[in-house]
Amino acid sequence: MSGAEQLDGALLALDLQAHRARPVADLLFYLGGAVVALSLLLMVVGPWIVPFDVGRPGDDIMQPPPALADVPALLVQVLRGTPHDPIHWFGTDSAGLDIFSRVLAAPRADVAIAVGANAFSLVMGSLIGLFAGMARPWVGALTMRISDIVQAFPVFITGMVLVTLAGRSDLTIVVTLALLYTPIYVRLTRSEVLTQRSRGFVDAARALGRSEPWIALRHVLPNALAPAMIQASVTIGFAILMTAGLSFVGAGVRPPSPEWGLMIAAGANDIVQGDWWPSVFPGLAISVTVFGYAAFGNGLERRNAA
Amino acid sequence: MQPDPILSVRDLSVGFHGKTAVRAASFDVAPGEIVGLTGDSGSGKSTLGLALLGLVRQPGRILGGQVLLEGTDFLALPEAERRSRRGRQIGLIVQNPRGALSPLHTVGGQIQSVLRAHQPVDAAQSSKRAVGLLRDLGLNDPERRAGAFPHEISGGMAQRVLIAMAVGAGPRVLVADEPTSGLDVTIQAQFLDELARTARATGSAVLLMTQDLGIIANYCDRVMVMQAGAIVADGETRAFFAAPSDEYSRTVLALRHAPPPAAPSDPAPLLQVDGLTKHFPLSGSKKVLQAVDRVTFEIGRGETLGLVGESGSGKTTVGRCLLRLIEPDGGTITFDGHELTRASGKELRTLRRRVQIVFQDPLDALDPRWTVAAIVGEALDRPDPKRTAELLDLVGLGPEVARLRPRSLSAGAQQRVSIARAIAADPALIVLDEPTSALTPLARVGIVKLLRDLQARLGMSYLFISHDLNTVEQLSHRVAVMYMGQIVELGTREQVFEAPLHPYARALLAAHLAPDPAARRIDRPREAGLAGEIPSPIDLPPGCYLAGRCPDVQSACRTTPQALQHLGDGRLVRCTPAARARSVRVEMSMREQADG
Numbered sequence: 074m075s076g077a078e079q080l081d082g083a084l085l086a087l088d089l090q091a092h093r094a095r096p097v098a099d100l101l102f103y104l105g106g107a108v109v110a111l112s113l114l115l116m117v118v119g120p121w122i123v124p125f126d127v128g129r130p131g132d133d134i135m136q137p138p139p140a141l142a143d144v145p146a147l148l149v150q151v152l153r154g155t156p157h158d159p160i161h162w163f164g165t166d167s168a169g170l171d172i173f174s175r176v177l178a179a180p181r182a183d184v185a186i187a188v189g190a191n192a193f194s195l196v197m198g199s200l201i202g203l204f205a206g207m208a209r210p211w212v213g214a215l216t217m218r219i220s221d222i223v224q225a226f227p228v229f230i231t232g233m234v235l236v237t238l239a240g241r242s243d244l245t246i247v248v249t250l251a252l253l254y255t256p257i258y259v260r261l262t263r264s265e266v267l268t269q270r271s272r273g274f275v276d277a278a279r280a281l282g283r284s285e286p287w288i289a290l291r292h293v294l295p296n297a298l299a300p301a302m303i304q305a306s307v308t309i310g311f312a313i314l315m316t317a318g319l320s321f322v323g324a325g326v327r328p329p330s331p332e333w334g335l336m337i338a339a340g341a342n343d344i345v346q347g348d349w350w351p352s353v354f355p356g357l358a359i360s361v362t363v364f365g366y367a368a369f370g371n372g373l374e375r376r377n378a379a
Numbered sequence: 380m381q382p383d384p385i386l387s388v389r390d391l392s393v394g395f396h397g398k399t400a401v402r403a404a405s406f407d408v409a410p411g412e413i414v415g416l417t418g419d420s421g422s423g424k425s426t427l428g429l430a431l432l433g434l435v436r437q438p439g440r441i442l443g444g445q446v447l448l449e450g451t452d453f454l455a456l457p458e459a460e461r462r463s464r465r466g467r468q469i470g471l472i473v474q475n476p477r478g479a480l481s482p483l484h485t486v487g488g489q490i491q492s493v494l495r496a497h498q499p500v501d502a503a504q505s506s507k508r509a510v511g512l513l514r515d516l517g518l519n520d521p522e523r524r525a526g527a528f529p530h531e532i533s534g535g536m537a538q539r540v541l542i543a544m545a546v547g548a549g550p551r552v553l554v555a556d557e558p559t560s561g562l563d564v565t566i567q568a569q570f571l572d573e574l575a576r577t578a579r580a581t582g583s584a585v586l587l588m589t590q591d592l593g594i595i596a597n598y599c600d601r602v603m604v605m606q607a608g609a610i611v612a613d614g615e616t617r618a619f620f621a622a623p624s625d626e627y628s629r630t631v632l633a634l635r636h637a638p639p640p641a642a643p644s645d646p647a648p649l650l651q652v653d654g655l656t657k658h659f660p661l662s663g664s665k666k667v668l669q670a671v672d673r674v675t676f677e678i679g680r681g682e683t684l685g686l687v688g689e690s691g692s693g694k695t696t697v698g699r700c701l702l703r704l705i706e707p708d709g710g711t712i713t714f715d716g717h718e719l720t721r722a723s724g725k726e727l728r729t730l731r732r733r734v735q736i737v738f739q740d741p742l743d744a745l746d747p748r749w750t751v752a753a754i755v756g757e758a759l760d761r762p763d764p765k766r767t768a769e770l771l772d773l774v775g776l777g778p779e780v781a782r783l784r785p786r787s788l789s790a791g792a793q794q795r796v797s798i799a800r801a802i803a804a805d806p807a808l809i810v811l812d813e814p815t816s817a818l819t820p821l822a823r824v825g826i827v828k829l830l831r832d833l834q835a836r837l838g839m840s841y842l843f844i845s846h847d848l849n850t851v852e853q854l855s856h857r858v859a860v861m862y863m864g865q866i867v868e869l870g871t872r873e874q875v876f877e878a879p880l881h882p883y884a885r886a887l888l889a890a891h892l893a894p895d896p897a898a899r900r901i902d903r904p905r906e907a908g909l910a911g912e913i914p915s916p917i918d919l920p921p922g923c924y925l926a927g928r929c930p931d932v933q934s935a936c937r938t939t940p941q942a943l944q945h946l947g948d949g950r951l952v953r954c955t956p957a958a959r960a961r962s963v964r965v966e967m968s969m970r971e972q973a974d975g
Contacts, residue, residue, distance in 0.1 A: 273744030274754075276704050277797070280736050281758050281804055282728035295748050 102372025108365020109306070115180040116188070120331075123174035125159070127331045130169040135343070138164040138172075138350050164350040166340060168329075172351060175331040176358050182332045184362075186243060187312035190250035191305050197251070198258020199294065199301050205259065206266025206297075207289045217263065224256035229318065236324040246325055250312050257308060258301050265297035272296075303373045310366030317359050333359050384447075385410045385584045386431070386469075386552045391444035393423075393430045400426045400439065402608040408552065408584040413575060415599035415616070416588045419627060420819040423608040424588045428554045431586070432469055433461045449551060467497040470545035472574075474557040476537035480529040486540045487513075487525025490547055497548035512543040516573050535566035539573065546577055553578065553585045559594070563689040564846060565909065568890035568900065571598050575901050590820050592631060593849060593892030596620055597900040604628055617896045631820045634827055634853045635894055638872070639683060640835045642856045648677040649807055649840050650701070654710035657696050666917050670696040672864040673710065675943070678808065681834065683841040685855030685872070687848060687887070691916065693864040694844045698810040701842065702734050703727065715807060732758075735801035739813035741793035745785035751796050752781035758803035770799040774829060791822030795829065802833065808840045815850050827853050848891040852876055860884040863916060863924040866943065870950035880950070880957045882929045883909070923954070931956055 139147055150157045163172035205216040232249045239245045270293050278288045317334030319325035326332040333355040340351025384407035393401040401423045408414050418424050429435060431446055433454055446453040448468055473479045480489060490509040494500055513521035516539040529537055545553055559567040575598050578585045587599060595602050602619045604612040604627060612625040623629045657671040671693045678684045686694045699705040701712060712719040722730050738744040745754055755770055756762045768778045774795040785793050794814060801809050815823040827850055843854050858875040860868045868881040879888045886909045909928040914920060926936040933956055943951045944958040952958050
């Protein structure tokens with residue numbers, strides 16, 4: 074094979090690859106973006122728009138969701154505004170609470186905790202990462218080893234211990250998750266800082282007599298943040314899963330707040346009797362949300378690389 | 380009578396998405412002829428070259444025309460037939476030799492696969508022939524090299540492997556697309572010598588595409604110039620260089636033979652560097668890499684010192700040490716009466732502003748998130764839109780550029796922003812670290828002209844670091860040649876360019892391809908060049924670092940380190956035999972004068 078054919082073959086392959094990959098990746102990116110936007114919207118307005126009170130039990134206990142075949146007719150009723158019995162789209166649980174309302178209200182707990190924890194660890198992690206990347210090599214190495222130790226704790230057990238020690242409140246969960254996620258951001262930011270700090274504009278700023286802290290904050294940090302911001306989307310998804318998990322084992326949000334993990338735990342006993350809906354709907358909500366954040370983060374990463 | 384053309388192109392057009400990249404190109408190439416094809420980046424040279432082999436980068440398409448190879452229209456043949464003729468009848472040498480070789484196969488194996496694709500030879504024959512090709516191309520120990528993988532050989536060797544692959548099956552026409560971009564000058568000259576010799580010996584024609592008019596002047600019989608997809612000039616080399624017919628070539632050649640503006644004669648130097656030394660420790664071993672070794676020089680006010688040398692010679696490290704971007708291990712740097720090497724804290728920050736730097740990669744030197752106004756403003760004490768506009772005007776940019784971010788500017792304009800930022804600090808010295816190497820020929824001329832004008836207007840000094848001897852000649856008053864971290868020769872531009880004394884400087888200048896067909900390298904008798912490979916900077920020989928490669932080596936050179944010798948006329952040479960030979964010559968001419 075001649076050099077030209079190799080070259081042409083490689084170029085062709087790249088073109089085809091890019092051509093095939095783009096539509097699917099774009100679709101996932103937009104789907105993920107829609108999920109992220111919806112979850113953030115529900116975090117703010119969720120508890121205000123629900124059809125039933127999420128805290129007051131109703132009379133209908135363990136009512137199953139409407140049959141799939143009846144859904145269109147019910148939808149028509151709702152849209153036309155014809156008077157109808159209250160509809161429990163996702164059914165009710167053993168206390169008679171409307172599951173649909175609780176699933177919509179839960180982001181106020183799950184998403185808020187995950188976003189808060191990540192905002193906190195993004196700020197802490199990128200500043201520590203900036204310090205570790207700009208400091209003398211041995212200081213940087215020491216910072217990274219400490220960060221390694223924190224990261225080496227088994228996340229779930231650490232979370233349970235911390236929540237047990239500090240008491241069960243939303244703030245405790247935020248702090249726990251923030252502490253556990255900070256090393257991820259430290260590592261990402263530091264490796265990008267190491268690349269950015271050897272670029273020409275950094276040396277040019279030094280030549281202009283700018284101080285090292287000034288250069289670090291004005292030139293290096295803004296250019297080193299992109300990977301951490303992208304990671305944030307994926308990590309928020311996992312933090313939602315973690316919040317639900319901690320609540321499931323009783324180390325998270327206090328019942329009876331609407332929260333997906335608590336709802337799954339409450340419905341766990343009913344599943345064995347064939348009453349699937351109290352657990353399955355919140356479970357689906359978690360899956361869709363985590364997947365949405367991950368797809369959005371992936372799309373962002375691809376866009377950043379392009 | 381002209382022989383029948385071996386390659387005849389008629390109205391060849393190539394388009395990309397409705398845009399025409401090559402517009403009705405027509406030309407002939409005779410057997411044994413080396414034709415140069417030049418033009419600025421994006422003028423369509425590479426696209427034309429690939430189209431001659433019936434290849435286009437996606438999503439391009441050949442829109443029409445004929446490529447007659449020995450009378451047959453290559454483009455009209457079925458793809459299977461074209462594939463069998465590629466390599467056999469028309470060969471291609473691409474840039475980036477390493478990228479064109481498969482990292483998983485030995486270089487010998489890759490040459491053999493070309494041979495076997497086109498000739499009825501068995502494994503043993505093709506293996507013998509591959510080794511023979513490498514030997515013909517001047518590789519030492521070709522048997523061992525043939526068994527090497529691409530990462531085990533140097534860039535120059537990889538380039539020769541590509542020639543072997545391209546000429547292996549004996550094509551009558553060779554298309555070479557920027558075959559020497561990224562190579563050091565001495566390797567570039569060796570490579571082009573081999574290419575020209577091979578072409579002449581086999582009577583094949585070469586179409587050599589390059590932006591470097593020096594290569595064309597020294598090797599090509601004819602020149603074609605492309606601009607916006609069309610061939611705008613086609614003529615014999617000497618006539619072309621005597622009076623370029625097109626605007627592009629006239630602009631690129633505008634500064635040829637134009638010496639830089641004279642430096643003011645001020646006896647007190649601005650900068651004195653004495654015994655500057657920098658070692659880099661190698662991680663995981665006790666050895667050190669000697670980047671800069673006892674470098675000593677001065678720069679006067681308003682003067683430009685050109686610092687030349689091949690990659691790894693330490694010239695960039697010297698420049699960075701002057702700003703203390705790298706901390707020197709030894710020696711002193713005295714700048715305007717202050718010792719830079721001892722300054723610290725606030726004094727260092729103030730002194731630093733008087734020494735500025737412009738880097739090779741213009742995009743890397745500008746913060747991508749900042750606007751041009753902010754970048755230039757960084758050098759000012761407080762934001763000052765009026766001064767910023769003045770500075771942009773000084774470097775030839777309009778005020779509308781101020782709002783833009785670096786990415787939306789051309790490389791030449793980016794480099795102008797870097798220069799504006801440097802002069803904003805009102806420096807007395809600017810270190811120019813290969814500022815023109817990443818630019819197209821047109822942008823390069825613009826920057827060289829700008830640097831000359833700025834020096835004439837503002838009177839600052841330059842340390843101009845470059846491997847491009849043409850721009851060094853256009854900017855420098857004095858020139859220092861570096862080899863393995865040492866200055867081996869220092870003198871005025873005329874002294875170094877016209878009569879270099881140190882054997883390394885002689886070899887470097889002999890490989891210099893001036894855009895002037897007066898003394899073409901291809902017509903010059905082959906002189907004894909440097910042999911072998913550059914020694915590793917980690918294990919340096921005890922004596923002269925050049926002893927292993929020097930054509931004039933004497934036994935003392937291998938054991939005695941060479942010191943810089945002052946010759947009477949202000950020049951410095953790190954070679955005892957060369958200095959002695961010269962003083963004998965000077966003595967003889969003085970005696971002759973006394974006798975006469």
